[in-house]
Amino acid sequence: MHTFKDSKQLTRMNIQCKNISFSYPKKQQIFNDITFEFNGSGFHALFGESGVGKSTLAQIISGLQIPDTGKIVNQSGSSQIIYTTNQERFPGWQTIQMHFDSILPAHKKEDWQHMMSLFGIEQCFKSKFSQLSLGQKNRVNLIRYLLQSHPVLIMDESLANVDESMRETIILFIKEQFPEKLFIYISHHVREICKYCNQIVVLRSVIHSPQTIHFKGQNLRNNHSIDPDKLKENMLEIVHAT
Amino acid sequence: MRHNRIIHFLILYISALTILFAIKHSLGLSNYVIPAFTEIMTTANRIFPIYFRATIESMIIAIMGHMLSIILACLIGILGRINSFVGIIIKAGAYQVQSYPVVAIAPIIFILMGDGLLPRLLITSMICYFPLLLTFVGVFTEPVPDIEHFYYVTNTLSWDLEIRIRAYEHQKKILTVIEGSATLAMVGTIVAEFLSAESGIGYQISIALSQSDMAKVLIALFLIGLFISIYLTLLAWILWPKKRPTP
Numbered sequence: 001m002h003t004f005k006d007s008k009q010l011t012r013m014n015i016q017c018k019n020i021s022f023s024y025p026k027k028q029q030i031f032n033d034i035t036f037e038f039n040g041s042g043f044h045a046l047f048g049e050s051g052v053g054k055s056t057l058a059q060i061i062s063g064l065q066i067p068d069t070g071k072i073v074n075q076s077g078s079s080q081i082i083y084t085t086n087q088e089r090f091p092g093w094q095t096i097q098m099h100f101d102s103i104l105p106a107h108k109k110e111d112w113q114h115m116m117s118l119f120g121i122e123q124c125f126k127s128k129f130s131q132l133s134l135g136q137k138n139r140v141n142l143i144r145y146l147l148q149s150h151p152v153l154i155m156d157e158s159l160a161n162v163d164e165s166m167r168e169t170i171i172l173f174i175k176e177q178f179p180e181k182l183f184i185y186i187s188h189h190v191r192e193i194c195k196y197c198n199q200i201v202v203l204r205s206v207i208h209s210p211q212t213i214h215f216k217g218q219n220l221r222n223n224h225s226i227d228p229d230k231l232k233e234n235m236l237e238i239v240h241a242t
Numbered sequence: 243m244r245h246n247r248i249i250h251f252l253i254l255y256i257s258a259l260t261i262l263f264a265i266k267h268s269l270g271l272s273n274y275v276i277p278a279f280t281e282i283m284t285t286a287n288r289i290f291p292i293y294f295r296a297t298i299e300s301m302i303i304a305i306m307g308h309m310l311s312i313i314l315a316c317l318i319g320i321l322g323r324i325n326s327f328v329g330i331i332i333k334a335g336a337y338q339v340q341s342y343p344v345v346a347i348a349p350i351i352f353i354l355m356g357d358g359l360l361p362r363l364l365i366t367s368m369i370c371y372f373p374l375l376l377t378f379v380g381v382f383t384e385p386v387p388d389i390e391h392f393y394y395v396t397n398t399l400s401w402d403l404e405i406r407i408r409a410y411e412h413q414k415k416i417l418t419v420i421e422g423s424a425t426l427a428m429v430g431t432i433v434a435e436f437l438s439a440e441s442g443i444g445y446q447i448s449i450a451l452s453q454s455d456m457a458k459v460l461i462a463l464f465l466i467g468l469f470i471s472i473y474l475t476l477l478a479w480i481l482w483p484k485k486r487p488t489p
Contacts, residue, residue, distance in 0.1 A: 062395070082395045089388045092410050103398065141392075148396055 013041050013076045013151060013182045020060060020070035022053075029206055030056060034070070036201050036212045041151075041182045043175050045193040045217065048203035049242050054186050057203060058083055058154045061184070074152070076182060081152040084145045086138045086160045090129035096140055097125045108147050115143045118173060120166055134161035139170070146174065154184040164192075171196045172222050194234040195220050202241045213241045247478070251471040255464055277457040285457035293446055293458075297465040300431045300442040301473065303359065307366025308427035311374050312420060314367070319378030320405055329383060336375045344368045345433055352438040362434040362442070369430030370423040377419040381412040417481040424477055428470050 016037040023029040030053040038044045048054050059065040061072055062083035074081060090099045100112050116122045119139045124132055132140065142158045159167045167189075174183065175196070187193055193200055197217035204211050215238055218226040266276040273281060322329030348365050355361040382405055389407050393399035409416065435444025443462055450458035 064395075080395070080397075084392075084395075087388050088391055091389055091407055103392075103396075144392065150396075 014039050014073070015061065015076065015081070015152060015182065015184075016073040017057075017061065018071050018073060020057070020067045020072075022056065022060060022065070022067045024056075031060075031067070032206050032209075032211060034203075034211050036214060038182060038184060038199055038201070040198075041180055042198045042219070043171065043183045043185060043196055044199040044201070045185045045187065045197035046154075046201050046203060047187070047190070047193050047238060047242070049205070050188070052203050052205050054203055055085070055156055058156050058184065058186060062154055076151045078149075078151050080150055081154065082145060082148060082150045083154040083156065084141060084158055085156040086134075086141070086158055088141050089137075090140070092128065092130065095126050095128055096132075099129070100144065103144060104147055112143055112147055115146070115173075116140070119143065119170055135163070135166075138162060139166075142170070146178065151180065152182045152184070154186070156186045157188075158185075159187070167192065168196075172220070176222050190235050190238055191231070194218055194231055194238060195226065200238065202238055204242060215241070247471045247475050248468070251467045255467055259460070274454075275456070277460075282457045282460055285455070286461050289458060289461065293443065293461055293465055296441065296443040296446045297462075297469050300435060300444060300466075301428070301469045303362050303442065304366055304424075304427040304431040305473065307363050307430060308370055308424055310363065311367045311371040311423065311427070315371060315374035315378045318375060319382045322379050323382035323401070323405060329379065332375070333379050333383075336372055336379065339372065344430070345437075348434060348437050352434075357438060357440050362431060362439055365434035366427050366430035369433065370426035373419055373426065374423050377415060381415060382408055384408060384412065386411045421474065421477050421481060424474055425470060428466065428473070432466065 014037060016035075018035055020031050020034040021029065022031040034057070046054050046058065056065060060067050062081040063072070064083060072081075090096070094102065096116075101109070104112060113122075116125065119142075121132075121136050121139050124136055124140060129137060129140070138158055138160055139162060142155065145153055145155075145158075159170060162170070171185075171192075185193070185197060194217050196219065198219040200215040200217045202213045202215065204213070215234065218231055218234060220226050262276055263279070265271070277285070318332055322332040344365065347368070351361045351364055355364070386407050389411070390399060390404065393403060431442065432444035432447070435442035436448050437444075439445050443466060447459060447462050450456075450462065
């Protein structure tokens with residue numbers, strides 16, 4: 001089995017959003033005094049209906065947007081939380097291989113090649129980003145973020161356009177290979193969220209109070225199984241909460 | 243089709259000449275106002291080598307001025323990007339100066355610098371410089387968030403990488419303005435020569451004008467149009483390789 005060279009010891013991590021309020025200029029308020037936390041490393045989720053502000057909240061958590069009031073308390077051992085979306089591109093003059101060689105140190109070459117192969121995109125080495133399908137683009141983009149040393153990564157629809165079985169392979173791989181990191185996963189797949197995530201924060205529109213509700217997911221890992229009834233129950237709870 | 247520009251020019255020139263002769267005949271104008279075709283050919287035979295050399299000279303100055311403008315605009319655009327305060331000053335200054343007619347400033351340059359290569363080069367550069375500068379400043383200050391985001395969040399976005407990403411993403415805009423400003427470079431050279439120089443095709447036109455010799459002017463226009471078309475064709479060949487669509 002391939003082992004990743006940068007794997008670290010498990011550290012207790014905690015990301016807190018304290019009393020966050022936010023509105024875009026000249027627009028209605030979208031967050032009103034939101035408080036929640038993700039505690040410990042692992043795979044957590046931010047879930048909610050379209051347009052409720054998940055991406056904006058993710059950008060606030062990662063420091064790309066400044067809230068009107070409130071603060072983010074980051075106890076992850078790194079000052080920076082990185083955020084990736086499925087809207088990103090690689091520089092147009094580089095092939096995938098050239099890009100990875102330019103952004104990652106040489107000792108990580110084996111890692112990204114292994115991940116390319118595991119994520120079913122090993123045939124894309126010599127291609128340019130623009131030549132890939134949407135699902136392939138999202139997978140190569142995710143790889144470059146996973147191989148960064150930052151302990152917290154927010155994945156905003158990072159596995160969109162990837163088929164279900166491959167999504168499962170990727171999520172389980174991430175959980176196994178990067179147990180020391182904290183992932184905040186944003187997805188519209190309620191089943192996926194309930195099945196693989198540990199802590200789930202459901203974000204609701206500003207008219208609801210409280211605007212966020214916390215749930216515990218089934219947190220499936222490799223070589224473990226989950227109770228289908230509990231999963232269904234979990235899914236119902238979350239759907240009702242949104 | 244790379245040679246389209248030359249064909250277009252030839253069609254345009256022949257059409258203009260035909261209209262000119264049609265006006266002459268319909269209004270019964272004399273050969274003194276609009277010379278006969280045979281007279282144009284005779285004049286061409288006589289002055290072609292002189293005008294050809296003069297056009298080449300003007301073309302060389304136009305190309306030099308054009309290249310100088312591209313390099314300067316690119317450097318100032320980069321400088322403007324690195325330092326946002328300098329960038330704001332450059333942008334505001336460029337907009338202001340661009341709105342002022344360079345032709346009106348040209349006599350001052352000739353008074354101060356006299357005739358020669360340098361003032362002609364300077365006027366040429368000034369005429370084609372500002373559209374280039376505005377494009378370069380605009381391109382280098384326009385972020386490409388979907389590419390730059392990764393480098394930004396991982397703290398690996400250097401200024402040269404940022405410039406490279408923006409230049410690559412806006413290459414069509416840059417190449418189009420480079421191509422477009424080539425014509426302006428030739429216009430600048432001819433204006434400079436027409437105003438005060440003692441050589442070049444602009445100078446020959448000013449002499450033909452003082453002699454009211456329409457045949458000479460028509461021959462000069464033919465050579466200018468032909469040389470500009472060839473230069474634009476060469477530029478298109480360099481800037482837009484076959485697989486890239488022309489804008």
